[in-house]
Each structure stands twice: as C-alpha cells, then as structure tokens.
Amino acid sequence: MSSDAEPAGRHRRATISDVARAAGVSMSTASVVFSGKAPVAEATRERVLAAAGELGYTGPDPRAASLRRGRSGIVAVAFEEHLRTAFLDPVKTAMMDGLTDGLAELGSGVLLLRDEPGLGPDAPTLATAPIDAAVLIGCSGRMRESLDAVLARGLPVVVIEGDAGDEVPRIELDNGEAAAQLAHHVRALGHRRVAVVTLPFDAERERGDATPERIAQIVLPVTRIRLQSTLEVFPDARVVSAGASLIDEGVIAGRTLFADPRSRPTAVIAQSDLLAAGVIRAAEEAGLRVPEDVSVAGFDGIAVDGIGEHVLTTAVQPAAEKGRAAGDAVARMLAGEQPASIRFTCTFREGTTTGPVTGAETRAP
Amino acid sequence: MSSDAEPAGRHRRATISDVARAAGVSMSTASVVFSGKAPVAEATRERVLAAAGELGYTGPDPRAASLRRGRSGIVAVAFEEHLRTAFLDPVKTAMMDGLTDGLAELGSGVLLLRDEPGLGPDAPTLATAPIDAAVLIGCSGRMRESLDAVLARGLPVVVIEGDAGDEVPRIELDNGEAAAQLAHHVRALGHRRVAVVTLPFDAERERGDATPERIAQIVLPVTRIRLQSTLEVFPDARVVSAGASLIDEGVIAGRTLFADPRSRPTAVIAQSDLLAAGVIRAAEEAGLRVPEDVSVAGFDGIAVDGIGEHVLTTAVQPAAEKGRAAGDAVARMLAGEQPASIRFTCTFREGTTTGPVTGAETRAP
DNA sequence: TTGTAGGCGTTATCAA
DNA sequence: TTGATAACGCCTACAA
Numbered sequence: 001m002s003s004d005a006e007p008a009g010r011h012r013r014a015t016i017s018d019v020a021r022a023a024g025v026s027m028s029t030a031s032v033v034f035s036g037k038a039p040v041a042e043a044t045r046e047r048v049l050a051a052a053g054e055l056g057y058t059g060p061d062p063r064a065a066s067l068r069r070g071r072s073g074i075v076a077v078a079f080e081e082h083l084r085t086a087f088l089d090p091v092k093t094a095m096m097d098g099l100t101d102g103l104a105e106l107g108s109g110v111l112l113l114r115d116e117p118g119l120g121p122d123a124p125t126l127a128t129a130p131i132d133a134a135v136l137i138g139c140s141g142r143m144r145e146s147l148d149a150v151l152a153r154g155l156p157v158v159v160i161e162g163d164a165g166d167e168v169p170r171i172e173l174d175n176g177e178a179a180a181q182l183a184h185h186v187r188a189l190g191h192r193r194v195a196v197v198t199l200p201f202d203a204e205r206e207r208g209d210a211t212p213e214r215i216a217q218i219v220l221p222v223t224r225i226r227l228q229s230t231l232e233v234f235p236d237a238r239v240v241s242a243g244a245s246l247i248d249e250g251v252i253a254g255r256t257l258f259a260d261p262r263s264r265p266t267a268v269i270a271q272s273d274l275l276a277a278g279v280i281r282a283a284e285e286a287g288l289r290v291p292e293d294v295s296v297a298g299f300d301g302i303a304v305d306g307i308g309e310h311v312l313t314t315a316v317q318p319a320a321e322k323g324r325a326a327g328d329a330v331a332r333m334l335a336g337e338q339p340a341s342i343r344f345t346c347t348f349r350e351g352t353t354t355g356p357v358t359g360a361e362t363r364a365p
Numbered sequence: 366m367s368s369d370a371e372p373a374g375r376h377r378r379a380t381i382s383d384v385a386r387a388a389g390v391s392m393s394t395a396s397v398v399f400s401g402k403a404p405v406a407e408a409t410r411e412r413v414l415a416a417a418g419e420l421g422y423t424g425p426d427p428r429a430a431s432l433r434r435g436r437s438g439i440v441a442v443a444f445e446e447h448l449r450t451a452f453l454d455p456v457k458t459a460m461m462d463g464l465t466d467g468l469a470e471l472g473s474g475v476l477l478l479r480d481e482p483g484l485g486p487d488a489p490t491l492a493t494a495p496i497d498a499a500v501l502i503g504c505s506g507r508m509r510e511s512l513d514a515v516l517a518r519g520l521p522v523v524v525i526e527g528d529a530g531d532e533v534p535r536i537e538l539d540n541g542e543a544a545a546q547l548a549h550h551v552r553a554l555g556h557r558r559v560a561v562v563t564l565p566f567d568a569e570r571e572r573g574d575a576t577p578e579r580i581a582q583i584v585l586p587v588t589r590i591r592l593q594s595t596l597e598v599f600p601d602a603r604v605v606s607a608g609a610s611l612i613d614e615g616v617i618a619g620r621t622l623f624a625d626p627r628s629r630p631t632a633v634i635a636q637s638d639l640l641a642a643g644v645i646r647a648a649e650e651a652g653l654r655v656p657e658d659v660s661v662a663g664f665d666g667i668a669v670d671g672i673g674e675h676v677l678t679t680a681v682q683p684a685a686e687k688g689r690a691a692g693d694a695v696a697r698m699l700a701g702e703q704p705a706s707i708r709f710t711c712t713f714r715e716g717t718t719t720g721p722v723t724g725a726e727t728r729a730p
Numbered sequence: 731t732t733g734t735a736g737g738c739g740t741t742a743t744c745a746a
Numbered sequence: 747t748t749g750a751t752a753a754c755g756c757c758t759a760c761a762a
Contacts, residue, residue, distance in 0.1 A: 013519060015755055026733040031757060041731065058517045062495035063437055064755035067428045067738050071487050074439070074476065084462035087452040097449035100477065109489035110477045111439065112465060124438050124474035130427035130495065152423045154378060248668075382741055391749040396741060406747065429739035432754050 014055035014173065023051035043149035066130065073331055075103050076134040078113040078126055080143055080203070084263055086302060089172020089245050090274070091319045092137070092303040095160065098320035099135065106334070108132065116198035117144050126150045132163035133330045138162050138220065156333030158326050161222050169333070170341040172327045179226040182269060182297050185350065190357035191267035195238040196230050197253040197279055199223040199245055199271045207252065210239040226271050226299065238265065242275050247304075250278015251285075258286040258294075266294060266357045271297035273314055277307045280353065291355035299348060311351035318344050379420035388416035399425055400662040431495065431682045440468050440500040440695055443478040445568070447510055454610050455639070455667040457502070460525065460702075463685035464500065467692020471699070472495065482617050483620060491515045498695045503527050503585065521698030523691050526587050534698070535706040536691045543680035543711035544591040547634060548598035548664050550678065552714065555722035556632035556660060560603040561595050562618040562644055564610055564636045572617065575604040583688055591636050591664065604628065607640050612669075615643015616650075623651040631659060631722050638663035638679055642672045645718065656720035676716035683709050 020030035024155040025044060032038045033048040037097075040048075051057075066072045077099065079086045086092050091335030098111050111129060126134055133156040136143060147164050150157050156296035157164065160171045186194060201210070202219035215231075218224040223241075231237060240250035240256055250270060257279070258264050268283075270276035280290050288294050290310065301316025324343050385395035390409060397403045398413040405413075416422075431437040442464065444451045451457050465475050476494060491499055492514035498521040501508060512529050515522050522529065525536045551559060566575070567584035567667075580596075583589040588606075596602060605621055607614035615635060622644070623629050635641035641663030645655050653659050654676065663669075668682025690707050697704040 014759095017755080028734080028758075029732055032732090035757080037758090039731075044731085056517065058514070059493065061431045061432075061755055062489075062493055062759090063428065063435075064738090065493055065757075067426075067432045067740090067754085068756050070428075070738075072428055072498055073487070074495070082462070083465050084458060087458045087461065088455075090453075093449060096452065097447070100448050100479070104479070104488045107487040107489070109494055112475045112477060114465070114469070123469040124427075124472070128424065129474055130439070132438060149423070152421070195690055223688045232758085253402040301528060315718070354751080381741095382739075392739095393741075393743095393750080394748055397748090400741080402741085404747070409747080425741090426739055430741075432738090432756090433740040433742080435754075445751090 012334035013061075014052075014057040016057070016060060018055055019048060019057045022055060022189070023048045031060070036263060050059060064192050069309040071132050071334075072130040073108050074111050074129075074131050075106075075108045076111045076113045076129055076131040078115050078134060078136050078143070078146065080115055080138050082116075083112060083114055084322055085244060086137070091245075091272070091300050091317070094302070094319035095137075095326075097104060098323025098325075099327050100323075102324040103330065106327060106331040108251070108330075109253060111188045112296070115146050127153070131155065132335060135160060135326050135330060136164060136201060138222070144299050156330060158329045158333070158339075160322060160326050163221055169329050171322050171329065172341070172343055173222075173317055174343055174345050175222055175225040176316070177267075178299070178348070179229035179271075179346050180233060181346075182299070183230045185348070186267045186269060186295060187233055189267070189295065190239065191265075192357070193265050194234045194267045195240060195257050195265035196227060196234075197250060197257075197268060197270040197275050198227055198239060198241045199275075200243060201241055205243045207243045207249075209258065210241050214241075215239060223271065230269055234269075237269075242271075245272040245274050247274050247278040250275035250280075251282045252278070254279035254282025255285070258282055258288060263364060264288075264294070267296070267354065268294060269297045271299050273300040273304050273312055276312055276314070276353070277304045280307050280310060290353050292358060295354035295357075297354055297361060299346075301347070307353075310353050312349075313351040313354040314349050315346035316349050317346045372504075378426075379417075379422040381422070381425060381672070384413060384417045384422045387420060387634075388413045413673060424504060432620035436497050437495040438473050439476050439494070439496050440471075440473045441476045441478045441491060441494055441496040441499050443480050443499060443508070443511065445480055445503050447481075448477060448479055450504070450609060451586070456610075456637075456682070457667050459667070459684035460502075463688025463690075464692050465688075467689040468695065470693060471696040474696075480511050483701060492518070496520065498522065498699060500525065500691050501527060501529060507534045508676055516649060521695060522697070523694045523704075525687060525691050528586055534694050534704050536694065537688050537706065537708055538587075538682055538687070539588040539651060539708055539710050540587055541594040543664070543682070543713070544594035544634075544636075545598060546711075546713050547664070547678070547680055548595045550713065551632045551634060551660060551719060552598055554632070554660060554719060556630075557722075558630050559632045559634060560605060560622050560630035561599075562622075562633060562635040562640050563592055563604060563606045564640070566606055570608045572606060572608045572614075573621065575606050580604060588636065595634055599634075602634075607636075610637040610639050612633070612639050612643040612646070615640035615645075616647045619644035619647025620650070623647055623653060629653075629659070632662070632719070633659060634662045636664050638665040638667050638669050638677055641677055641679070641718070642669045645672050645675060655718050657723060660719035660722075662719055664711075666712070672718075675718050676718040677714075678716040679714055680711035681714050682711045 017027050020027045126146040134150045240253045268279050298312045298314040300345045309355050329339045381395050385392045491511040499515045501524045583700050605618045663677045663679040694704045
C-alpha cells in the first residue's frame with residue numbers, strides 16, 4: 001500500500017513532506033494549506049487535506065514550527081510560593097483569570113512555574129523552559145536569580161506586585177495610598193489603640209508580634225509598603241504578622257490581639273480581607289462585637305465567606321485588571337515595544353466592620 | 366572587543382556552534398558540556414563555559430532541543446471550565462497541587478489550557494500546543510472533540526474524574542460507594558424526607574429543582590454517579606441542582622429547600638462541602654438549627670470556612686493524591702507503558718452536622 | 731499558484 | 747575524550 005512498508009504498529013509519524021508527496025504537491029504548498037498564509041487552489045487544498053487524513057497527519061509539529069518561527073506561544077507565569085498557596089488566594093486567582101484571558105488573546109498559553117529548584121532534576125525553569133516571555137508574581141529577593149536567567153535569555157519579563165529593577169515593567173497597586181486611606185479612615189473614627197495584622201514578611205512566614213528591627217527588614221514589597229503607610233498614621237500600632245493570607249491565619253493573629261482584654265486594640269487593620277475575616281471571627285470568639293467593640297478593616301475587596309452579614313471596610317483592588325494588564329504588557333514587549341509600568345488604584349469601600357470608637361475605649365491609656 | 370563586530374544593540378543570539386568555535390572545540394563537545402550526557406575533560410569544559418560567558422550564551426535553545434529530542438517537557442492540563450472556576454474549587458486546587466508536584470518530578474511543566482475555542486485566533490489548544498501529554502479534568506461530552514485531537518496526535522492522555530473511553534487511563538473516585546455510604550448514614554439516623562443538592566448537571570449549569578427527565582440526562586459523570594447512588598437509598602428525594610460548587614450556590618439551593626416550612630427536608634445531602642456549607646448557612650438564616658432541625662452532609666472533606674464550629678459530615682477524598690497519580694500515569698505512558706485506571710477511595714467522616722431525626726419530624730407525611 | 735532550497739539550533743550516532 | 751555529520755520538521759524567500 002504505502003511506499004515504505006510500515007509494520008502495522010505505529011511508526012514514524014507522518015510529516016508535511018509525506019503529505020505533500022502523497023498529495024502530489026510540494027512541501028510549501030502543503031505547508032500553506034495548513035498555515036493559510038497564502039491562497040491555495042481549492043482542488044489542491046482538498047487533495048492535501050485528503051492525503052493528510054489518509055496518513056493521519058494532524059497538522060504541523062508545534063516543536064518544529066516553534067523552532068522555525070522562533071516563538072513557542074508559551075508564556076511562563078512564575079510564583080514564588082507553592083502553587084496551592086497561590087491559588088488559595090482569591091486575589092491571585094482573579095489575577096490569573098485576567099492574565100490567562102489576556103494571554104489567550106495574544107495567542108499564548110500559560111506555563112505554570114514555581115521558582116523552587118530541586119523538584120525534578122530537569123524540571124523546567126525560567127532558565128530552560130521553551131517560553132517567549134515570563135510574568136513574575138510577587139517577585140522579591142528569592143526570585144532574583146531566576147529573573148537574571150530570563151533576562152540573560154533576552155526574554156521579555158513583566159512583574160506583578162514586585163520589584164525587578166527599573167528595566168522591567170511593573171504592574172502594581174497604589175498600596176501605599178490605599179493603606180493610608182484606610183488608616184486615616186480608622187483614625188477619623190477616633191481610634192488610637194490600633195493593631196495591624198500583616199501579610200508575611202518573607203518566605204519564612206514567621207508569625208506573631210514584630211519588632212521594629214523585623215519590620216525594617218521586610219522583604220515582600222506589598223507587605224512593606226502597606227505597613228509603612230499604616231505606621232505613618234499610627235506609629236505606635238502593634239504589628240502582628242500572619243503566616244499567609246488565610247482566614248485561619250487571621251484567627252490566629254486575632255486571638256493574639258484579643259488575648260488580654262486590657263491591652264486589646266479598638267481597631268485592627270488587616271492587610272488582606274481574608275485576614276480581616278479571621279480577625280472578625282476571633283473577635284466574636286472573644287465575645288467582642290464588630291464594630292461596636294472593635295473595628296476591623298481589610299484590603300483587597302474580594303468576596304469573603306464566613307463573616308455573616310458583615311461588609312468589610314476595605315480597599316478594593318482591580319485584581320483581574322492587573323492580570324489583564326500584565327498580559328497586554330507581555331504582548332507589547334513581544335511586539336518590540338517597551339511598555340511603561342502601570343499602577344492601579346484601589347477604591348476605598350466603607351463597610352459595616354468599622355465604626356467610631358466607643359466612650360469606654362477612648363479613655364484607655 | 367568581540368571578534369564579530371556587534372553594533373551595540375542586540376544581535377543574533379549566540380548559538381552552541383558559536384560557542385564551540387570560540388572555544389576551539391566541536392559542536393558536539395560543547396553540547397555535551399551543557400547536557401552533561403558524556404564525560405568532558407575539565408579543561409575543555411572550562412574553556413567552553415568561558416566562551417559561553419563571553420558570548421552571552423545562556424544554554425541550549427529549548428525549542429531546538431525539543432525538536433531534536435522529540436519532547437518538549439510540557440504537559441497540558443485542560444479544564445472544561447473557566448480557569449477561575451477551576452481554581453475557586455478547593456478540590457481542584459489540591460489536585461493541581463499534587464499534579465504539578467508529580468509532573469515536576471517527571472521533569473515536566475504544566476501548561477494550563479481551557480477547552481474553550483474562540484479566545485485568541487491562534488491560542489494554543491490541545492491540538493496545537495507543544496506538549497508531550499495531556500491531563501483532562503472533568504472530561505465530559507464537550508471535551509470529546511479536543512480529546513480526539515490529542516489522541517490523533519498520538520499523545521498520552523490521562524483523565525481525572527471523567528470518561529474518555531476505555532483506552533484512556535482514568536483517575537477517579539469511588540463516588541458511588543461514598544455517596545451511598547453517606548446516604549445510608551443519613552437513613553440510619555431516621556431521616557426519610559431528604560433533599561439532594563447536586564453539582565451542575567452540565568455546562569449549562571442550570572439551577573433549581575430537577576425533574577426525573579433532567580436527572581436522566583446528566584452529563585457530568587461525578588454529578589450523575591453520586592446522585593444515582595443517593596437516589597437508590599432515597600428514591601423520593603427532592604433534587605435541587607446548584608450552578609457551581611460554591612458556598613453561595615449552596616445558600617441559594619438551601620433557601621429553595623427551606624422556603625416552605627411544611628415541606629422542608631429533615632436532611633440535606635449536598636454533593637460538595639462548599640454546597641453543604643451554603644446549605645447550613647441558609648438553614649441558620651431560616652432559623653433552623655443544624656443538626657437538630659436539619660442534618661446536612663457534604664462531600665470532599667476539604668477545610669471549609671464560614672460554618673463556625675461545625676464539622677461537616679462528609680466523604681473525605683484524597684484530592685492531592687489524585688493529582689499525583691495522574692502525574693505518575695503520565696510518566697508511565699511517556700515511558701511506553703499503558704497504566705491501568707486508578708480508583709481512589711473516600712473516607713467517611715461523621716461530623717457534627719448530621720444527627721438523628723427529631724420526634725416532631727418523623728411524624729411528617 | 732506552485733516548486734526549490736536553505737536554514738532554524740540541537741543532539742544522536744558513529745568513528746577517530 | 748573529542749569531532750564530523752546527519753537528521754529533527756517546518757517555513758519562507760525566491761524563482762518559475
């Protein structure tokens with residue numbers, strides 16, 4: 001039947017040249033039939049397609065095409081943390097959603113990468129994966145090394161909520177301003193004894209009360225900037241760091257804060273809505289009413305489960321838009337432009353979880 | 366400085382042959398220095414590395430290597446739904462976590478794919494992406510087409526919680542047995558007026574009371590199997606389908622169930638923990654106590670926020686293990702084996718959300 | 731509209 | 747231990 005006797009079982013896959021030969025046309029013609037980059041006579045087209053069907057040819061090998069074109073159609077999205085942690089965070093989830101949309105429009109797929117060496121010996125990394133560009137999320141010190149690798153490869157890089165030097169376009173939030181606005185809101189309500197529950201300081205994710213020294217060494221930019229702004233309004237605030245942006249972590253931090261009735265804060269500013277939700281739960285556990293006995297503010301503006309009828313006072317961030325913007329930035333860079341960094345603005349939302357400090361409280365030392 | 370005058374700007378990237386020439390060795394030797402697939406004299410090695418550094422060569426081009434080797438080191442993970450929905454689901458998140466781990470050990474990256482055509486004109490798909498294998502999640506009718514595309518490419522495919530024909534290894538759960546166990550538990554507690562809150566029936570995700578006809582046409586295997594088992598124990602159960610596995614959807618379904626005090630069920634079996642959490646919330650909203658007035662059971666065994674001190678009665682499924690198993694199966698197939706399908710077993714957990722039917726209730730029609 | 735030829739950057743094979 | 751050579755499969759000038 002076929003010219004080269006194939007022994008029943010699967011053999012070498014058909015290539016475009018096989019198809020061309022079978023259809024009695026040249027490789028280029030066959031190629032064009034599949035790419036559509038040039039007009040082909042209808043009859044020819046059909047002959048080629050028929051031959052392809054016959055041979056079980058399912059279209060150009062993406063690897064070869066990729067080599068030839070110099071593009072793989074894949075963009076890496078690199079997380080610093082375990083992917084589980086990344087996707088447990090509603091903000092990141094929303095961001096990924098915008099990002100995948102943006103990249104899909106561009107015609108790229110998303111390769112999930114974790115910047116944690118030592119998994120597989122030859123697991124793909126930012127330095128070795130067949131990617132056209134990379135998006136780094138929450139990039140801080142740890143990722144620096146991989147960043148250099150991508151940069152050395154000459155690949156476009158965009159960073160979301162992180163700092164990778166001035167050459168690398170950033171997608172970020174007005175974290176400082178938003179945090180300041182929240183703090184001023186709380187201050188305007190009369191609160192003076194205030195506590196801050198922060199996101200993790202660094203990859204160590206140490207929990208608990210933070211000393212000024214520790215605060216000065218915060219690695220994660222988001223944590224640092226939000227905290228600094230808050231401390232400018234409340235220099236004496238008690239600072240407790242959480243191990244992650246999770247409700248449970250908020251509960252833990254909240255229990256710490258409400259343990260001693262005499263020293264408990266009248267307002268808690270949490271660096272994420274999930275943490276705030278946890279703090280609220282801890283408050284209710286401790287028999288405190290929100291916001292009568294204690295005000296709680298969050299950050300993010302996500303839909304939080306588990307806080308009943310409360311509406312969090314928070315800074316609403318455009319998470320999905322951030323992702324989409326990163327996608328756009330990648331597209332631009334791939335097109336040879338050098339996109340500017342973008343700063344998104346949070347919207348202050350006054351909910352039902354903050355209220356004026358009550359008389360009894362103002363008398364506190 | 367450099368031998369070939371490069372006009373300041375970026376030029377053609379150095380290739381291994383440039384490096385070889387600069388180091389005064391052959392291409393093969395240079396290649397081996399980077400791949401480590403054969404011993405190289407230390408002196409030679411250093412010379413090559415030095416030349417590479419000089420030329421800014423950062424290692425083999427993965428696209429070319431991929432063409433040559435016939436492997437890209439990338440495995441696609443395809444979802445039927447919007448990625449946001451996928452990652453909102455704690456079960457899928459945990460599964461992805463296990464899966465990425467498993468694949469990383471294998472040395473593969475994870476390419477996220479959504480089986481939804483019409484995003485970008487040339488967005489990568491299961492048919493065109495440079496992948497070595499694919500993992501399909503929740504595969505049902507809609508994905509059939511893409512599945513055929515991958516199969517036609519001769520790529521290994523593994524399906525998690527879905528059905529792709531007998532040739533394709535499945536990773537699944539003993540959904541039927543687990544659901545039956547839950548139902549029997551509820552029955553043993555004396556409940557007779559029982560309602561089921563199901564996962565979506567199909568991609569339409571229609572909400573509300575389901576007729577027997579609709580039930581007969583359920584597309585999503587997980588929904589269908591769990592429901593069938595439950596109905597074998599409670600043939601007359603009221604069946605309400607949710608639009609997604611979300612707490613909010615559970616609340617909606619719950620409100621439907623508890624709307625009419627006279628016809629309300631004494632027990633609700635939800636097909637996911639998130640739905641169960643929503644049902645509990647709806648029950649409390651309606652002034653019902655759980656489990657005194659109404660028992661609620663879930664499915665999955667995830668940590669649910671927002672149900673206070675309750676511990677859900679549920680079937681605990683090994684979600685991360687499922688993902689890891691899929692990774693293993695892919696590895697096997699890549700190695701030429703034909704792995705068998707795997708069925709994981711759920712563990713029944715009796716929590717505090719189910720209890721005996723109370724006297725008043727048993728008298729109901 | 732179709733055909734020809736050269737190369738994209740590697741790596742496997744084999745010989746030296 | 748090193749080197750020469752031939753694919754890997756496709757695409758795209760360019761010529762016909």
